Amino acid sequence: MTSLAMTPAEVRVAAQELMDDYGERIDSNRLEEWLDLFAEDCSYRIMSRENVEQNLPVPLMMCTSKNQLRDRIVALRRANEYNLHYDRHVIGAPRIRPTDTADLWTVEASYAVFQTTLEGQPRLFSVGRYTDKLRVEGGTLLICEKLVVVDSFSIPTLLATPL
Amino acid sequence: MTSLAMTPAEVRVAAQELMDDYGERIDSNRLEEWLDLFAEDCSYRIMSRENVEQNLPVPLMMCTSKNQLRDRIVALRRANEYNLHYDRHVIGAPRIRPTDTADLWTVEASYAVFQTTLEGQPRLFSVGRYTDKLRVEGGTLLICEKLVVVDSFSIPTLLATPL
Amino acid sequence: MTSLAMTPAEVRVAAQELMDDYGERIDSNRLEEWLDLFAEDCSYRIMSRENVEQNLPVPLMMCTSKNQLRDRIVALRRANEYNLHYDRHVIGAPRIRPTDTADLWTVEASYAVFQTTLEGQPRLFSVGRYTDKLRVEGGTLLICEKLVVVDSFSIPTLLATPL
DSSP states (O other): OOOOOOOHHHHHHHHHHHHHHHHHHHHTTOHHHHHTTEEEEEEEEEEEHHHHHTTOOOOSEEEOSHHHHHHHHHHHHHHOOSSOEEEEEEEOOOEEEEOSSTTEEEEEEEEEEEEEETTSOEEEEEEEEEEEEEEEETTEEEEEEEEEEESOOSOSSOOOSOO | OOOOOOOHHHHHHHHHHHHHHHHHHHHTTOHHHHHTTEEEEEEEEEEEHHHHHTTOOOOSEEESSHHHHHHHHHHHHHHOOSSOEEEEEEEOOOEEEEOSSTTEEEEEEEEEEEEEETTSOEEEEEEEEEEEEEEEETTEEEEEEEEEEESOOSOSSOOOSOO | OOOOOOOHHHHHHHHHHHHHHHHHHHHTTOHHHHHTTEEEEEEEEEEEHHHHHTTOOOOSEEESSHHHHHHHHHHHHHHOOSSOEEEEEEEOOOEEEEOSSTTEEEEEEEEEEEEEETTSOEEEEEEEEEEEEEEEETTEEEEEEEEEEESOOSOSSOOOSOO
């Protein structure tokens, strides 16, 4: 794991692009390319806001490595024959901060996800907030921790595609 | 009121973070820390778009100092036993501009606020636009004028938490 | 067409402001000033996501010059006596990239448009993504290609104001 340097200004631009890529690759159903945004030792968790506020650690979804995420995408590709829809992420301007560890940054942003039926009818699907850790690896920025805190944990259909 | 200098690039990053903090501290119910984002001589106004477009100055809500805002938060803490919900601000990328006065900046952004019931059902609550003035004070950026112009002035429940 | 230079950092700030201006001038019904954001040889297309994904090129709306866009605005001003509403764009943080051509940039962003009735009732109107080309002309950044890909192509009322 070599670490080519990035300046803080470069990290800011890259982190903003990464957040957009994150949403856009889900929305355009390029889930295999979405995986490319994660480090091998990443974690991915979706938690309900209710649990977070009561310090109850059980997540709605958890993957503790990129291989688990890969598995999930394969399962999606093979199983998802129902609830076909378009996703659309609208993500607020991210807040990007350095940490005490070199090359490790935090990024937070609030999001809304809209789902549109194949007939073109949109609805509000999910709102919440990302609290992520990003790491510079080999000159690129990768997600090493993704935490999605979901306000709208009463999920009307299926949490099939990632949030 | 000392004024440590901030470069325009630093102000841009700080203004974007301030806008995110503004929404996030409301959303996570840290209203006392939300107050910390305001200057002592601040004003805070919520106006309906209908009134703004007709040059009718009556606001839906107005505080003309930080002490009035403090009062409002204390009232909220003691009174708000109903309409419990989660707020979530999704704020577009802010437009940040210098003014003719040194250390005084304007920032504008469009927002959507979603409310989620404690059962996890989200709905669209408010849309509109912020038009704010920010001032550098002692090396930090504070809100000295907050104007919330609300498109959706027909408020279905209660304007309890700030917008 | 002279081309005063802009640094990449200046283009980033200008492109973010341009995206905000784009939405805000529609939302505040300053459509003539909205036109000012376009180059004379611009194109403006709205396409349904369904068509884009099947490589079907027929747009929902297309203008192939600024004069066509001007025409549309004049028509709007004279004809739009129905479906009065407020628009509100909330646009995610844009992804801004240089191209191989000097002074030509791409910018992409996901958006949600909310419409509010004159009685102040908001609803979700449209979600989708902008994929634009911007060009530096005479020291300012102008839109030379605007492509709006609309997820929510089942349009409940009228596509009167631009997206």
